[in-house]
Amino acid sequence: MIALRGRIAAQRIEGLDRDVWRIGDTTPSPDRAQMLRAGTIPVPGFGLFLVAHDAGILVNEPPGMSILLPIELSYVSTGDVIAITPDRTGVRVLWRTASPVNSVLLTEQCDNFCLMCSQPPRKVDDHWLLEQATELISMLDRDTSGLIFTGGEPTIFGSDFLELLSNCREQIPDAAIHVLTNGRRFSNQAFAEDYAAVAGRSVTAGIPIYGSEPSLHDFIVQADGAFNETVNGILNLAALGSPIELRVVLQKHTAPWIREIADFIARNLPFVDQVALMGLEMTGFARSNFNDVWIDPYDYADDLAEAARHLDSAGIPTAIYNHQLCLLDRSVWPLAVQSISDWKQEYEPICSGCEVREQCCGFFATGRRQVSAHIAPVMRTDPLEEAEPNLTIQEEFSYQTGASLVGLNSANGDIANPPLDDMQTTFVMITRKPESGDPE
Amino acid sequence: MTFHRLPAGRVVVANAAGEHVLLERSEFLELSEGRLEDLRLIRLLRSKHIIRDPADSLPVELLALKVRTRYAALAEFTKLHIFVVTLRCEHSCQYCQVSRRSSNREGYDMSEATAVAALDVAFRTPSSSLKIEFQGGEPLLNFELIQFIVQQAEQRALELDKDVSFVITTNLALLDDNVIRFCRTHDIGISTSLDGPRDIHNANRPRPGQNSWELAVEGIRRVQEELGHNSIAALMTTTEASLGRAVEIVDTYVELDLLDVFLRPISPYGLAIRSRSHLAYDVEAWLRFYSDGLSHILDLNRLGVPVVERYAAVILRKMLTNDESGYVDLRSPAGIGIAAIVYNYDGDVYASDEGRMLAEMADTTFRLGNLHEDQYEDFVLGEALLAPLDESFALSAPMCSECAFERYCGADPVYHHATTGDFLGRKPLSAFCQRNTGVFELLVERHHDDSFARGQFRKWASR
Numbered sequence: 001m002i003a004l005r006g007r008i009a010a011q012r013i014e015g016l017d018r019d020v021w022r023i024g025d026t027t028p029s030p031d032r033a034q035m036l037r038a039g040t041i042p043v044p045g046f047g048l049f050l051v052a053h054d055a056g057i058l059v060n061e062p063p064g065m066s067i068l069l070p071i072e073l074s075y076v077s078t079g080d081v082i083a084i085t086p087d088r089t090g091v092r093v094l095w096r097t098a099s100p101v102n103s104v105l106l107t108e109q110c111d112n113f114c115l116m117c118s119q120p121p122r123k124v125d126d127h128w129l130l131e132q133a134t135e136l137i138s139m140l141d142r143d144t145s146g147l148i149f150t151g152g153e154p155t156i157f158g159s160d161f162l163e164l165l166s167n168c169r170e171q172i173p174d175a176a177i178h179v180l181t182n183g184r185r186f187s188n189q190a191f192a193e194d195y196a197a198v199a200g201r202s203v204t205a206g207i208p209i210y211g212s213e214p215s216l217h218d219f220i221v222q223a224d225g226a227f228n229e230t231v232n233g234i235l236n237l238a239a240l241g242s243p244i245e246l247r248v249v250l251q252k253h254t255a256p257w258i259r260e261i262a263d264f265i266a267r268n269l270p271f272v273d274q275v276a277l278m279g280l281e282m283t284g285f286a287r288s289n290f291n292d293v294w295i296d297p298y299d300y301a302d303d304l305a306e307a308a309r310h311l312d313s314a315g316i317p318t319a320i321y322n323h324q325l326c327l328l329d330r331s332v333w334p335l336a337v338q339s340i341s342d343w344k345q346e347y348e349p350i351c352s353g354c355e356v357r358e359q360c361c362g363f364f365a366t367g368r369r370q371v372s373a374h375i376a377p378v379m380r381t382d383p384l385e386e387a388e389p390n391l392t393i394q395e396e397f398s399y400q401t402g403a404s405l406v407g408l409n410s411a412n413g414d415i416a417n418p419p420l421d422d423m424q425t426t427f428v429m430i431t432r433k434p435e436s437g438d439p440e
Numbered sequence: 441m442t443f444h445r446l447p448a449g450r451v452v453v454a455n456a457a458g459e460h461v462l463l464e465r466s467e468f469l470e471l472s473e474g475r476l477e478d479l480r481l482i483r484l485l486r487s488k489h490i491i492r493d494p495a496d497s498l499p500v501e502l503l504a505l506k507v508r509t510r511y512a513a514l515a516e517f518t519k520l521h522i523f524v525v526t527l528r529c530e531h532s533c534q535y536c537q538v539s540r541r542s543s544n545r546e547g548y549d550m551s552e553a554t555a556v557a558a559l560d561v562a563f564r565t566p567s568s569s570l571k572i573e574f575q576g577g578e579p580l581l582n583f584e585l586i587q588f589i590v591q592q593a594e595q596r597a598l599e600l601d602k603d604v605s606f607v608i609t610t611n612l613a614l615l616d617d618n619v620i621r622f623c624r625t626h627d628i629g630i631s632t633s634l635d636g637p638r639d640i641h642n643a644n645r646p647r648p649g650q651n652s653w654e655l656a657v658e659g660i661r662r663v664q665e666e667l668g669h670n671s672i673a674a675l676m677t678t679t680e681a682s683l684g685r686a687v688e689i690v691d692t693y694v695e696l697d698l699l700d701v702f703l704r705p706i707s708p709y710g711l712a713i714r715s716r717s718h719l720a721y722d723v724e725a726w727l728r729f730y731s732d733g734l735s736h737i738l739d740l741n742r743l744g745v746p747v748v749e750r751y752a753a754v755i756l757r758k759m760l761t762n763d764e765s766g767y768v769d770l771r772s773p774a775g776i777g778i779a780a781i782v783y784n785y786d787g788d789v790y791a792s793d794e795g796r797m798l799a800e801m802a803d804t805t806f807r808l809g810n811l812h813e814d815q816y817e818d819f820v821l822g823e824a825l826l827a828p829l830d831e832s833f834a835l836s837a838p839m840c841s842e843c844a845f846e847r848y849c850g851a852d853p854v855y856h857h858a859t860t861g862d863f864l865g866r867k868p869l870s871a872f873c874q875r876n877t878g879v880f881e882l883l884v885e886r887h888h889d890d891s892f893a894r895g896q897f898r899k900w901a902s903r
Contacts, residue, residue, distance in 0.1 A: 214496065228498045235501070260487050267459060267762065268502045306891065313898035314761070428883035 001365035003072035003341035010068040019084040109154035113222035116286035116293040147177040155185040182209035186233030195239035204243040210262035245274045251293040255300035262307035266314035279322030283367025298374040305329035340380035353377040444844035457506035486746040507763040520780035521562040530889030550785040551882040557811035558783035579613040612659025660684040686733035703749040727878040732831030756901040761872040770850035772834035777825040794854040828853035831863040839867040845880040
């Protein structure tokens with residue numbers, strides 16, 4: 001496991017006017033930090049010097065302000081970005097060039113309070129996280145290919161969050177951006193429109209859905225009305241053409257309903273770009289609420305497989321995250337993704353004999369290690385030919401918006417005058433072209 | 441909420457979009473009497489938008505979205521354009537839906553002028569994607585006109601930025617190199633008849649030499665080899681001789697690598713009604729036949745043979761998705777005129793192929809006009825089309841409006857006109873209603889009780 005934050009071991013940064021620093025190469029620049037390891041010669045002209053904890057006795061004293069990194073953060077290298085916390089006691093690693101996907105935390109505040117949240121929300125003023133993220137974006141290479149904004153709930157910052165997205169579109173125009181959000185704020189039509197205008201097609205909202213109706217979802221996120229706001233938010237984004245990923249976390253309460261949740265999505269939200277069916281990360285609340293959220297994935301394997309095949313049959317790109325292959329029905333192996341980030345991925349000792357380990361997501365190194373009683377090495381590799389990991393973000397959009405108004409003519413009085421705003425009345429789900437193969 | 445009691449006692453409860461749950465009778469009574477307390481069931485019924493919290497408007501919005509989606513395709517009428525290029529045929533089938541004419545008789549071919557007038561109408565329809573189907577008689581007896589129409593249509597499609605595709609419905613007896621070459625060049629599909637094993641097919645389809653089956657099989661193989669497996673679809677007609685032999689029929693299709701099987705009922709038109717052969721078996725017998733065939737197809741699926749039953753696929757698409765099926769005969773509003781329209785060899789325009797068959801029996805109810813006398817507006821806005829569409833619309837039809845299966849079913853004004861003399865029909869006496877209700881019951885139960893079938897059904901629904 002790779003640490004992403006730590007306490008500053010020692011520092012000489014009195015009067016330093018910036019907190020976010022990118023590590024430069026050998027060319028000195030006041031905007032870059034130089035990483036000093038054993039044998040590195042400090043070059044005057046860098047704005048900050050980062051000293052590796054294991055650097056030993058430096059050849060020369062750093063010719064400027066400097067920080068001694070803790071041992072667990074001493075891996076940072078050229079291109080990486082670090083940030084000093086506002087109280088100047090800690091360092092966070094904001095960007096690792098070696099990582100295939102970088103997650104950027106925007107806030108710890110959230111209006112959901114999920115039973116199994118891996119990043120428990122806190123009521124704090126942490127606007128500085130957003131500000132540091134904004135600085136980070138301005139330092140990235142223009143051809144950066146992608147990143148994930150996570151929280152807490154990023155949309156809690158409203159227009160400041162949208163401005164961050166706008167900066168991303170300008171400064172890293174090719175980046176595919178994923179925003180992990182509970183989606184509730186998008187139920188506000190004006191906000192959804194502003195978001196869609198900024199986000200365009202390059203920002204995907206990853207939105208959790210934990211039930212097929214309000215009672216289960218609202219219980220799991222511990223917030224009344226959350227389901228309706230989230231689904232309305234999804235509908236608003238869809239009508240505006242914004243890419244959407246739905247994320248369903250399988251835990252003790254959702255697993256018995258996973259087939260219904262899949263059917264709800266297939267029938268009501270078939271236009272989404274992807275559905276991710278995700279295993280638990282036993283950290284944060286999931287750890288403290290262990291008895292209320294843990295279920296052995298073996299116990300729901302059949303239902304998970306049927307749900308995944310259902311979504312797949314409905315033409316919805318579907319991925320299974322955080323589930324070890326030995327616990328998955330082989331029919332859905334092709335949908336399984338190596339989803340656990342490199343910095344927190346591990347395997348069990350028993351996995352050493354497994355022939356599909358290289359294709360398997362492994363285990364979270366974070367939090368409590370809770371392993372299914374049914375983990376076992378897989379000895380037959382042949383069916384894996386088709387078990388290529390799924391793509392994580394689908395480019396192609398599967399619905400059209402802006403179709404002309406379609407009048408309702410139903411005998412059901414309930415829907416004769418539905419409470420719809422203008423935008424939604426023009427929105428129909430078109431998931432595929434009309435059938436062409438049916439002769440008389 | 442609508443409901444329907446299954447023969448075994450369970451109750452199907454459905455919402456306005458056709459989503460359903462299957463309840464035990466006791467559960468249904470609790471629901472209908474407002475004393476349901478089982479939280480799992482309440483949650484399930486809320487998920488399916490069958491019940492809702494009165495303060496909760498989202499289920500209503502989602503239902504409206506689903507219903508709107510289903511009807512959205514109506515704006516794009518008319519997709520299927522049937523050109524009867526000749527009434528001549530060299531077969532003499534007992535149940536032929538159009539009166540036979542011996543193949544050497546003149547005066548039953550469509551002219552170029554009529555074809556041009558028909559294309560004028562076809563390309564005025566709002567549909568952005570047209571399908572032109574050549575029918576007869578045996579259309580290959582007038583292959584020259586087919587070539588003319590294909591070339592004209594391709595040119596118009598290019599000019600108007602529309603898609604056009606073609607299919608020839610033929611018994612394959614006249615398939616030659618020239619036809620194959622033309623079909624390959626213009627990507628034309630072939631639709632043919634295959635009633636199952638040799639004895640059934642040849643008994644149904646007499647021709648000189650008694651070799652209809654052999655010619656069909658030879659033609660099917662040839663099309664598969666030279667035009668590709670996706671270029672051919674075969675349809676069967678069910679007769680009394682077919683009943684009890686569903687498994688053999690399915691196996692014949694599979695042996696020929698025809699993996700779409702359409703287990704159809706016989707239709708009561710044309711010679712079929714005159715020979716009364718549609719009365720020769722009852723709905724129950726047909727449903728047994730259908731059930732046998734469907735079970736056998738699912739068993740083949742279990743062995744890995746990807747064969748599909750098309751009628752089930754049509755219904756399952758309506759049952760399990762928000763999309764309307766492309767199938768013309770199971771829609772409400774009815775598919776006549778707005779899903780398919782027929783241009784007869786003589787320039788008469790009919791609202792459906794069955795409507796044309798009735799006209800051959802001197803009933804011109806579904807004749808919309810003539811290409812040489814009337815305009816496009818006369819065809820689509822005339823009472824001959826609007827009255828049957830309006831009067832048969834299932835959501836306003838007695839017994840259909842409150843039927844749990846309404847979303848899976850359709851309106852068939854031509855059938856009901858032919859059998860009871862009005863567009864609406866009387867559902868308790870309607871073989872259309874009985875037959876389809878039986879199929880819906882079968883499919884709902886299989887979908888609920890058999891997880892393998894459920895997985896297959898979802899694939900069929902979305903293909």
